[in-house]
Amino acid sequence: MTAPAARRAEMLPTSKRRNTFALPSIGFVAPAVLLAGVVLYLPFLYTTYISFTKYNGLGDPQWVGLDNYVRMFSDPGLLNSLLNTLYWVAGTIVLPVGLGLFIAVLSHNLPGATLFRLPFLIPYALSGVAVGVIWSFVLQTDGALSQIVELFGADAPRWLLDAPLNTFVMIVASSWQGAGVNALLFGIGLQSIPKEPIEAAKVDGASGFTMFRTMTWPMLTPLTTVVVGLSIVGSLKTFDIVWGMTKGGPGGVSETLALTMYKETFITNDYGLGAAVAVFLTVVTVLASVLYLRRQLAPERSV
Amino acid sequence: MKQHKTKAALMATVASAALLLGACGGGGNSGDGDGGGNGGGDVEPTELGFFTDKAAWEPQFDEMNAASEAADQSTLSFTGYSDAAAYDAFIKQAFRTNDKPDLFTWHTGGQLGELVEAGLVAETTDLWEAAAENGDVPEGLIENYTYDGKQYCVPLNVVYWVMYYNKQVYADNGLEVPTTWDELMGNAQTLVDNGVVPFHQMNFIFEFVWFQTVVAGSDPEAYVGLQDGSVSYTDPAIVEAMEVWHQMQTDGYFIDPGVTTDPQTLLQTGEVAMANFGTFFTGQLNALGMVPDEDYGIFAIPNVNPDLDSQQAIVETGPLCVGAGSANEQAALDYSAWWMGVDAQNAWTDAFGDVSFNPNVESPDPALSAVVSQVTGPDFQIQKRWLEATPVPIYTVASEEFGAFVTNNGDPMAHLEAIQAAADAYWAEQ
Numbered sequence: 001m002t003a004p005a006a007r008r009a010e011m012l013p014t015s016k017r018r019n020t021f022a023l024p025s026i027g028f029v030a031p032a033v034l035l036a037g038v039v040l041y042l043p044f045l046y047t048t049y050i051s052f053t054k055y056n057g058l059g060d061p062q063w064v065g066l067d068n069y070v071r072m073f074s075d076p077g078l079l080n081s082l083l084n085t086l087y088w089v090a091g092t093i094v095l096p097v098g099l100g101l102f103i104a105v106l107s108h109n110l111p112g113a114t115l116f117r118l119p120f121l122i123p124y125a126l127s128g129v130a131v132g133v134i135w136s137f138v139l140q141t142d143g144a145l146s147q148i149v150e151l152f153g154a155d156a157p158r159w160l161l162d163a164p165l166n167t168f169v170m171i172v173a174s175s176w177q178g179a180g181v182n183a184l185l186f187g188i189g190l191q192s193i194p195k196e197p198i199e200a201a202k203v204d205g206a207s208g209f210t211m212f213r214t215m216t217w218p219m220l221t222p223l224t225t226v227v228v229g230l231s232i233v234g235s236l237k238t239f240d241i242v243w244g245m246t247k248g249g250p251g252g253v254s255e256t257l258a259l260t261m262y263k264e265t266f267i268t269n270d271y272g273l274g275a276a277v278a279v280f281l282t283v284v285t286v287l288a289s290v291l292y293l294r295r296q297l298a299p300e301r302s303v
Numbered sequence: 304m305k306q307h308k309t310k311a312a313l314m315a316t317v318a319s320a321a322l323l324l325g326a327c328g329g330g331g332n333s334g335d336g337d338g339g340g341n342g343g344g345d346v347e348p349t350e351l352g353f354f355t356d357k358a359a360w361e362p363q364f365d366e367m368n369a370a371s372e373a374a375d376q377s378t379l380s381f382t383g384y385s386d387a388a389a390y391d392a393f394i395k396q397a398f399r400t401n402d403k404p405d406l407f408t409w410h411t412g413g414q415l416g417e418l419v420e421a422g423l424v425a426e427t428t429d430l431w432e433a434a435a436e437n438g439d440v441p442e443g444l445i446e447n448y449t450y451d452g453k454q455y456c457v458p459l460n461v462v463y464w465v466m467y468y469n470k471q472v473y474a475d476n477g478l479e480v481p482t483t484w485d486e487l488m489g490n491a492q493t494l495v496d497n498g499v500v501p502f503h504q505m506n507f508i509f510e511f512v513w514f515q516t517v518v519a520g521s522d523p524e525a526y527v528g529l530q531d532g533s534v535s536y537t538d539p540a541i542v543e544a545m546e547v548w549h550q551m552q553t554d555g556y557f558i559d560p561g562v563t564t565d566p567q568t569l570l571q572t573g574e575v576a577m578a579n580f581g582t583f584f585t586g587q588l589n590a591l592g593m594v595p596d597e598d599y600g601i602f603a604i605p606n607v608n609p610d611l612d613s614q615q616a617i618v619e620t621g622p623l624c625v626g627a628g629s630a631n632e633q634a635a636l637d638y639s640a641w642w643m644g645v646d647a648q649n650a651w652t653d654a655f656g657d658v659s660f661n662p663n664v665e666s667p668d669p670a671l672s673a674v675v676s677q678v679t680g681p682d683f684q685i686q687k688r689w690l691e692a693t694p695v696p697i698y699t700v701a702s703e704e705f706g707a708f709v710t711n712n713g714d715p716m717a718h719l720e721a722i723q724a725a726a727d728a729y730w731a732e733q
Contacts, residue, residue: 057395058421141561161506161561161710250506250560251707266388268699269414
């Protein structure tokens with residue numbers, strides 16, 4: 001046996017040695033595991049438990065089995081919230097993500113591209129509730145947008161009063177805020193695309209939309225997956241802009257699942273039903289993320 | 304060597320667990336010792352932990368502290384929340400710890416009932432008896448604080464629901480303050496004819512205001528009956544009242560529900576001539592620089608039904624509660640007793656420029672003072688505000704239905720049926 005081989009054999013862990021390392025390592029891992037358990041797993045498990053109880057925040061929760069889930073799914077208001085949430089998911093992928101891509105592609109490789117993208121980023125610094133309040137000035141009856149429409153002799157619609165129009169205009173408001181950060185992400189993606197294949201495509205005569213469709217877009221896929229994935233998750237839990245603009249009203253017609261969850265828990269003090277909506281929202285979010293990422297990151301879909 | 308490592312591992316695990324538990328339980332025991340001191344008798348004045356969802360009131364409570372200190376009473380350490388939902392959740396959570404709040408503000412109606420049922424607030428029956436003897440509380444107010452014949456909490460404030468009007472708009476349109484419902488509707492019609500919006504209303508938070516005004520002013524017994532389920536939202540008395548409101552909306556008496564400008568601004572600019580609001584509205588108008596009795600006036604809203612025996616007035620009251628088993632329970636009860644008296648209430652009206660529940664204390668604001676002495680007079684019957692008088696599960700559905708009704712002015716019956724369905728479900732469980 002040569003010297004290095006002997007050393008390798010020495011370094012190979014025997015089963016006995018593995019045990020000596022394993023036990024102390026628990027001690028070092030424990031703080032992180034405990035912390036994650038207490039601040040992440042425990043609240044989720046507790047919320048799930050509360051969703052099977054009748055509880056108003058006082059005294060002890062009473063076990064009621066699936067009652068809250070039955071109430072939740074038999075409530076037409078929840079179906080409306082679900083529909084609005086789906087509008088938000090679809091709208092967010094089309095508008096903030098689409099616009100972000102559009103801005104990034106248009107400004108890519110231009111001198112001073114950052115200057116073009118910067119203004120779109122500024123609204124991102126605002127909180128959603130502030131965006132909601134500002135946009136409600138624009139969209140209220142006799143507000144700025146209605147005045148512009150009436151300037152052209154048309155009757156302005158009741159932007160924030162009629163469903164589903166109010167959800168659509170709120171998606172537009174959220175795009176005003178969200179497009180910039182997507183443009184930034186897509187901008188980074190565009191910069192990381194290797195130059196050689198693009199130049200090769202140029203030599204082959206590709207340019208403009210053909211270049212984008214056949215070269216840029218496929219090579220952006222990893223980043224698009226991340227941006228769209230984040231948008232799906234973000235839009236499923238839409239809360240702040242709606243809270244700032246309509247409070248889910250009038251009469252609950254613009255509520256999203258996140259608003260229903262908040263209202264049931266903290267306004268109605270029906271913690272059990274609120275927790276049931278929270279669990280449902282979590283399941284929908286996890287399912288949507290897993291299905292989407294599975295599809296996008298499947299190995300056979302290599303470029 | 305192996306043993307040494309095992310020990311180290313154990314130590315690390317124990318230490319991290321201890322750190323976590325320590326962090327969770329930190330600050331939980333500061334109130335131990337003299338808790339539960341409900342044996343009666345005065346204790347030394349101290350600094351009471353005071354919690355409220357009215358964060359904006361801190362400067363006024365500083366003034367109250369000056370008054371209570373001068374009277375050799377406890378002072379309050381003020382913690383204000385500006386989000387009501389977060390505050391409610393905080394108070395409920397606080398009762399699950401050892402740090403129970405000494406004094407806190409809350410809501411009358413079902414929400415106070417919940418706390419009483421769970422045994423979380425200290426009884427104040429003795430305080431109410433003493434206050435009644437001194438004439439410090441008006442008749443009828445006690446009902447908001449009575450559960451199973453015992454009293455809990457004391458009144459923090461009282462709000463009368465009245466009509467605010469822009470005096471300039473009234474003068475420009477040659478209008479007089481109405482004394483009957485017909486006169487009020489006549490004024491509204493004149494304003495509409497002259498292109499002025501008569502009334503303010505909102506499709507959220509205060510969407511129920513005109514419902515309570517019209518129902519109580521049409522049939523007070525039906526209004527009270529709604530509160531215990533003996534009257535249905537689809538009974539003829541309620542349907543008729545809803546039709547009155549429906550007709551007012553059809554006649555264009557209300558501002559467009561899509562206008563989200565503050566009501567005080569709308570009244571100041573004359574975009575609405577009148578606003579049906581609680582007396583807290585005075586503070587909001589004054590903050591805009593409007594002068595009571597000059598720029599705006601206040602009147603009691605006349606009954607819809609002129610044949611009723613007494614004028615109906617809606618009153619809302621918020622409680623100041625003592626946490627049962629809190630560290631300074633007895634001192635907080637002593638403070639509550641002082642709070643109901645004339646000295647404290649004079650300090651209150653000085654600090655807030657508001658009305659006091661105490662009939663022996665007059666508001667410094669002449670407009671408020673006049674309308675309050677009117678609605679607390681012998682011709683008036685006080686009714687609880689609909690929001691507090693309605694069980695929360697019914698309120699939740701009804702507020703959405705009223706919000707939709709204000710927005711779309713649809714068929715009143717459809718909304719009433721939806722509310723009644725929630726009421727049926729609620730009362731069936733009781």
